[in-house]
Amino acid sequence: MLSPNSEIFIKEVLSYVKFTFDRKDIRKEFEAHISDKIEYYTDMGYELEEAEQRSIQDMGDTKEIGTELNKQHNPVLGWLWRITNAIAILLFMLFCYIIFVSLGLFFSSDLLETVKNSEIVYQRDIDKRIMIDDVEIRLTNVMLEENGDLNIFYRYYTFNRWGNGGSFGYLGTITDDQGNNYTSLSGASHEGIITEGVWTITDFSKDANTVILTYDRYNRKYQLEIPIEVGGAYE
Amino acid sequence: MSRSKKLIRNIFIIILLSLFLIAWLGLSFTPLSVYKKVERGNHFGPSQIVHIEDYKNNKFILGRYDRWVSCSNVRRALLFFWAAESVPITIENDNNKALCYTWSNYNPMFKVHGVINDEKIKKVEVTLSNGDIISQTEFYDDLFLLIYDTKIKGDIYFDSIRAYDGESNIVFESEY
Amino acid sequence: MEIDKGLIGGSTVLLLLSLLEESDLYGYEIIRKLEQRSDNTFKFKEGTLYPVLHKLENKGYVKSYLLKADSGKERKYYKITNNGKKQLAEEKEKWELFSLSVNKVIGGGIHAFS
Numbered sequence: 001m002l003s004p005n006s007e008i009f010i011k012e013v014l015s016y017v018k019f020t021f022d023r024k025d026i027r028k029e030f031e032a033h034i035s036d037k038i039e040y041y042t043d044m045g046y047e048l049e050e051a052e053q054r055s056i057q058d059m060g061d062t063k064e065i066g067t068e069l070n071k072q073h074n075p076v077l078g079w080l081w082r083i084t085n086a087i088a089i090l091l092f093m094l095f096c097y098i099i100f101v102s103l104g105l106f107f108s109s110d111l112l113e114t115v116k117n118s119e120i121v122y123q124r125d126i127d128k129r130i131m132i133d134d135v136e137i138r139l140t141n142v143m144l145e146e147n148g149d150l151n152i153f154y155r156y157y158t159f160n161r162w163g164n165g166g167s168f169g170y171l172g173t174i175t176d177d178q179g180n181n182y183t184s185l186s187g188a189s190h191e192g193i194i195t196e197g198v199w200t201i202t203d204f205s206k207d208a209n210t211v212i213l214t215y216d217r218y219n220r221k222y223q224l225e226i227p228i229e230v231g232g233a234y235e
Numbered sequence: 236m237s238r239s240k241k242l243i244r245n246i247f248i249i250i251l252l253s254l255f256l257i258a259w260l261g262l263s264f265t266p267l268s269v270y271k272k273v274e275r276g277n278h279f280g281p282s283q284i285v286h287i288e289d290y291k292n293n294k295f296i297l298g299r300y301d302r303w304v305s306c307s308n309v310r311r312a313l314l315f316f317w318a319a320e321s322v323p324i325t326i327e328n329d330n331n332k333a334l335c336y337t338w339s340n341y342n343p344m345f346k347v348h349g350v351i352n353d354e355k356i357k358k359v360e361v362t363l364s365n366g367d368i369i370s371q372t373e374f375y376d377d378l379f380l381l382i383y384d385t386k387i388k389g390d391i392y393f394d395s396i397r398a399y400d401g402e403s404n405i406v407f408e409s410e411y
Numbered sequence: 412m413e414i415d416k417g418l419i420g421g422s423t424v425l426l427l428l429s430l431l432e433e434s435d436l437y438g439y440e441i442i443r444k445l446e447q448r449s450d451n452t453f454k455f456k457e458g459t460l461y462p463v464l465h466k467l468e469n470k471g472y473v474k475s476y477l478l479k480a481d482s483g484k485e486r487k488y489y490k491i492t493n494n495g496k497k498q499l500a501e502e503k504e505k506w507e508l509f510s511l512s513v514n515k516v517i518g519g520g521i522h523a524f525s
Contacts (some may be wrong), residue, residue, distance in 0.1 A: 013458065029438060029461060029487050036439040060456030068462035072469055081238050084245035091252035098259060149410050161261025162269070162319045163276025193437070218279045218300060218325075237471050 006034050009056050016066025019075040021082065026069065034059065102194060119146035122228060130222050132215075135160075142211075142226055150204035150211060150228070155196050172215030172222070174201055176208035204228075263314035266294045266309045273307055273319040280305070280323070286375035290344065290382050293320060297348060299382050302328050304335070304378055306348040326350070333407040334359070336379075338393045345391045348380040353407065355400040364392040423463055424472075425506055426453075428499040431473060431491040438464065438487070464489055472498050 010030050014023045034055050041051030059065070122144040130137040141153040176180040184201045201211065213224045240377070254315040263269040269283075274280035282298030282305055289295075293310045305323040312318035326337040328350050336349030338361075347361050351374060359379050360370040369381045385391040428438060430444055438460055445453045467473045472495035479485045491499070 025487075026461070030458070032437070032484060032486050033439045033457065035484075058456070059458035062458075062467065064456075065458040068459065072462055072465040077238055081242045081245070084242060084249060088245045088248045089253070091249060091256065095252050095255060121435065129252065133275050158276075159258075160272050160276045161259075162273040163278070163322060201413070218303065220278050237469050239469070240471070 003052055004030070005052055005056055009034075009059065009062060012062035013066045013069065016063065016070045017073055018070055019073045019078040021078060022073045025215060026073075030059075031212065052229045060089045086132060086218070120144070121146055126226060128224060130135050130215075130220065130224060132220055134158075139224075139226070140229060144228060147209075148203045150201040152211075152226070153197070154199070155194070155195055157192060158195075172213050172217075175214065176205060177210040178205060178208045180208065241343050247290050258317060258366075259310075261407070262312055262318050264316060266296075266317045269309045269317045269319055270307065273309070274300075274305075274323055274411045277322050278326050279303075279325065280398070282323075285378050286380065288380060288382065293344070295346065295380060295382060297375060297378055299378070300351075302352045304328060304348065306346065306380060307345075324348070328352070334396070334398050334409075336396060337411075340385065340391060345385050346380065346381060346382040347393065347396070351379060351398070356398045357401045358399040358403075360397045360399065362394040364394050365390065422502075425499070425502040427463065427467065428472060428491060428495055428502065430502065431489055432496065432499055435488045435490045437478075437489065441489075444482060467495070470498075471495070 010027055013030065014027060017023055017026060034052075037055035037058060038048070038051045041049060041054050046054065073193055113152045120143055123142065125141050126139055128139040130139070135156050137154050137156045138153045139152055141151075143151040143153070145151070176182070182201045182204065184199045203212070209228055211226050211228055213222070213226075215222045244250070245337070253303050261269075261272065263272065266287075269279065272283075274282060275288055280298070280300045281339050282300040284296055284298045286297040289296070290308075293308045295306055295308045296351035297306050303325045305325040307323040308320045308397050309317050310320040321339070321341060324337055326335050326349055329353050333356065334349060334351050336347055338347040339346070345363070347369075349359075351359070358370055358372045358375075359381070360368055361381055363383065367383070369383050371379050371381055383391065393411040396408065397405055400406050424511060426445060427441065430441060430448075439457075442457050442460060445455065459470075463494075464473070466496065467474055468489070472492060473489045474492050475487050475489050476501055478488050
């Protein structure tokens, strides 16, 4: 309140309220009330000073009001509420970030665009699946570049956070229908549940028409053949 | 909503989101559940656990799966949970050799583990690159595990291994 | 007859909740209404209203919101909740039982001596 006497009254009441964060709202409530009462008295004809004095008196005893008010603004509860608010908000922001990034990867990832660094000789969408333990790797696309790089794009979903990435860097032995052997590089981006990646096989033979992946490790086996029909079929 | 109801709601939200975060980070409540996930994620196993050794904040789990012997370690994370510290380090057993072993160095620990095929072997001794010798005479079935604390990061390597029989004759030795 | 009451006691909850059931009010309005309705029997130390209102809100019987008047003054209004309405019904029942019993005792005594 603008007048000093009302200010003294309110300050005294608030001094009993131990949880300081609630004081501002209580102050506003009392200020509004006192100003309404002052208006009531001035409407009756009282001078401002008299009206103010009467209004404050009508409010009651500061100690009585203050101590009762304090009972309703428990500082322990107040602090717990504030702290848990902050923690909950923090965790929620973290949660949103994780979801956002995961979805971002899900929707906007286009490895096909990022890998292209030379002329594409051959490209085809495929839908080959490898099942290993309980993860299904989906091979989605093959792309053969002018410089002999053969790229195989893949994707898999898993809730298991351990391993996977590393082990899928290892494709197995890579051969072709002509009997040549190859090694591969792997690039992938993982975001929790979703992983998108590409295996790049260098110097793939121009004469070969099929790439064969053979995996045999710890009693897990698979063999996959992917036809690469080059030689005339330029896309 | 009263403040106490808001508090309860907040606690509920915190628990829910925390569980989500824990799952997201791949943390588990027990070391063995992480261990199983690590094996599955690395497409190995499931192993039969032969021995678990506590070491600092880690647990080294020694197991066998088919003809392989593996050792992987899990560590405590965020006070109450467990996370994977390494992939399973495996060695394929060759029964024609008296002893098959493998070693790995992840600061600040260095370990050697393997399988003993020759019954005569009573003591396994490993010499490290800094001259220290570690040994073991009590095995876990036919598996052995040696752990060494490398206070200096990365400077310890495997030098050689020796296996002795009951009369201190060398039955097997190798340098890697 | 004036009963000078502090607002911390007895049938206060009943009084406040029944006023709020009729319409949403802010603190000053509540005091004025209590005076008017009771023909000035209930004249209160006005500041003592607020601890009670805050208690009602803590219990979930009322809910507060801010509203700006045309004059630009912002006031905190209180609104009764469903739980508040239930509580009001309970308080009314208690009050009726109470006043009935009091009347019985008083009335019964007179009859006995008539």
